[in-house]
Amino acid sequence: MLRNSSVEMLLWMLRGMFISLECLILVIIFALAFACPSCVEIAARMPDNWEILATITAAAAILFGWQLKVVHEMRNPQCRNAQILHDWPGYVKLCMYCKVAIFYGVIAVALSASWMFSCVVTHGVSVIFTCGGLLLMCVSFLCCHNAKDDMEHILFGTGSEN
Secondary structure, eight states, X not given: OOOOOHHHHHHHHHHHHHSSHHHHXXXXXHHHHHSOXXXXXXXXXXXXXXXXXXXXXXXXXXXXXHHHHHHHHHHSOOSTTHHHHHHXXXXXXXXXXXXXXXXXXXXHHHHHTGGGGTXXXXXXXXXXXXXXXXXXXXXXXXXXXXXXXXXXXXXXXXXXXX
16 A cells, blocks of 8 residues: 655645635634624624533533544444455555544634633634534534445445444
8 A cells, every 4th residue: 555745645734724615614603703893793782601612512512522433433333344445555544534524623613712712802703613613513514424324335335334
């Protein structure tokens, strides 16, 4: 199996980070929080209910845990045909994209926990970050889950024959 150069892997990683739906959502979240004062004002009118914000953060953390499970299953399928995946020349690229997905998952959980730092950011910004973090986590999880389903369908048939 040919190994890819470090420069190629770095380019794949950067492409995965900056040309993705997750990056677009992250840019929109920061644009709403810092370039759209009317959105911050609307978010600031939301009730200051820490239980709801904590539930959103917990949901993002649970999705992140589930995403880690999906990534692990995608990189290490438990079936007799798993060697096909490991011998595939694009396996290194798949692993790099999995790392990018985990990176965005960490960012999403951190954003969803921004309400804990209300002394640093305003309530409106923290509400935007918390809800945006959950949205980012949902998109990142769904992208990983979709990739896993597609991979299983291509390599192993229906994906349920593991």
